[in-house]
Amino acid sequence: MSLAERMLKIDRRIIFLVIGLCTLLPLLYPVGLPIRISSEVRGVYDHMESLPERSVFLLSIDFDPASKPELHPQAIALLRHAFRKDLRVIAMTLWVSGTGMAEQLVTQVAKEMGKEYGKDYAFLGWSPGGQAVIINMGQDLYSAFPSDYGGKPTKDLPVLDGVRNLKDVAYMVSLGAGRPGVEEWYVFGKDKYKFELGGGCTGVMAPGLYPLLRSGQINGLIGGLRGAAEYESLIGQKGKAVAGMDAQSATHLAIIVLVIICNVFYLSLQRAARTQRQIG
Amino acid sequence: MDATILGAWVATGLTLLIFSFLYKDNPLFKLAEHLYVGVSVGYTIVKAYDTVIVHLVIKPIIENGEFALLIPVAIGMLMLTRYVPKAAWMSRYAFAFIVGMGAGLAIPRTISSFILKQIEDTVRPVLSLAGPDGVTFSMNRLSIAGLGKGWHEPASSFS
The missing domain is CATH 4.10.860 (DNA Excision Repair, Uvrb; Chain A)
Structure with missing residues (x-):
């Protein structure tokens, strides 16, 4: 042979x-290979930078532990940036299997940044319905989420002062590993209720979202571990993505x-x- | 040993058991695989029960008297009639409602997002002479900004 x-x-x-x-x-x-910042990731970063203090930033953590290696570092980097900019952070998920992970993630970063629950951030948890939840939030956020993850009435949360529906959100980012994810947030959210939308996704999903990016339907896209590493570099806090x-x-x-x-x-x-x- | 460290060791051990499949199929891999599926499904069922049945149905009805919620509950219960052959026809009403509502929500929004917006972006370079505002497409209006002309169709708006 x-x-x-x-x-x-x-x-x-x-x-x-x-x-x-x-x-x-x-x-x-x-080895520390150089990381070049792409315009897609810079789009999300620049928009976050342009937001005034105490603006409302909605982060939808639409993935479960199966996509954690790629999307978890993205979520951490985005949350660190939002908390550093002193934005009001509202986190939620459309994936029931990712609820516990999302809560842990938000709490961990908030604790690290010294933020107070209810005043600086809130985690709304999961609500059933996928795209129906997005439409419901566009009409009345408190109807979609009458209570937060811990069971507190959302109307009593100071972080949601002045927020009635999706139109009152300054910026929204969906970190999606499938459906419902970035596409649903555009189709049933931004296209109908007109708010600024950015996206984050796994590496294999990114090519499918480029048509939305090129047409300006989303203003930035963090793709896979590479995107997370770029975002970590931009905020100057290198973490698991850069290491990976x-x-x-x-x-x-x-x-x-x-x-x-x-x-x-x-x-x-x-x-x-x-x-x-x-x-x- | 606190819970965090114990959890990390359990996660590491289970990950290695899953990777052991790369060598060859073995009972430890099967154990980790079944545990993963079982925990995922169990978590989903408990979370869905707590969020939907307890927080979105029982509590609002008992605490706030929102009896209108019984209507979607009844429609949902009709689905379970599929398991009773003689009453299975009733489940069609529930499915008809869900399919109709789903199609009504999805079709206009999908056309607007994936066809009209993409066409708008495609023709924008071609019609760049139209003016600084370019061209805007929507389900009920097609106008060429800058030329002072517009074609208006009295179709219903999907926006």
Whole structure:
């Protein structure tokens, strides 16, 4: 058996091991690859920067633990930025399976930034209905969420002073890992109730949202771990996303090298077979 | 050992059990897989019950006397008649209501967001001579700003 044949029949577990090492080693020994800021991520950052103090910022955490590696760092970076700008943060989720994770996330960042629940931020929790919740919030926020995650009546929360519906929100970002997510927030939210909307999504979803971005339907897009790393760089607080970028880049490189090697061996085998046929 | 550290060890252990599938299928992977599915479904059921049944139905009816909520509850209950063959036809009313409401909400908004807005962006460069405001499409109005002309269709508005 030639080298090419042996390589094409390589045990798949060796490839898993290579990918594992490419992930683990950069995490243990970071290289610090440069991160270029894209215009999509800058769109979200610039809009957040332009908001005056105590503006209302709505963050919809529309993902569950399955998408945590990519979207959790985005949420942390956005919340840190919002709290640093002293915005009034209203967090919520349209994904029932992400409720506990979202509450933990918001509480953790708020505590880190020294913010007070009810005065500086609130977590509304989950309400059933997906797009119907968005429409309901556009008409009356208190009807969609009569009480917050802890069961307190939302009408009694000082952070919601002057907020009746989505039209009173200065900026809204949906971090979505599927449906309902960014598209639903545009279709049933911004398009109908006219507020500024930004998005965040997993890496594989980003190409599908570019038509909304190019037409100005959303004013910025944070795509995957790369987007989160860019946002962390912009706010000057490097975290898990920047650390993970080295691992992601090394893994991508390993996959590209494996694809090239595999094609080279495949073509060399084809050529050898053709030569043998000509000789025979 | 506090709960956070214990939780981290449990999460790490379960993650490694899931990754063990990459070597080969094994009972520990099966354990982690079933635990993951069970916990996810269990959490979802408990959360949905607490949020929907307790906080959005029972409490408002008992504490605020919002008896109108019994109407959506009744429509929802009709769906369960599918499990009783003789009464299964009643579930069609519930499905008809949901499909009708869903289509009524989704179709106009989807046309507006994914067709009209995208067309607007597509033709904007072509009609850039129309003026600084460009072109605006909506379900009930098509106008070319800057030329002082507009074509108005008396169709119903979806906005």
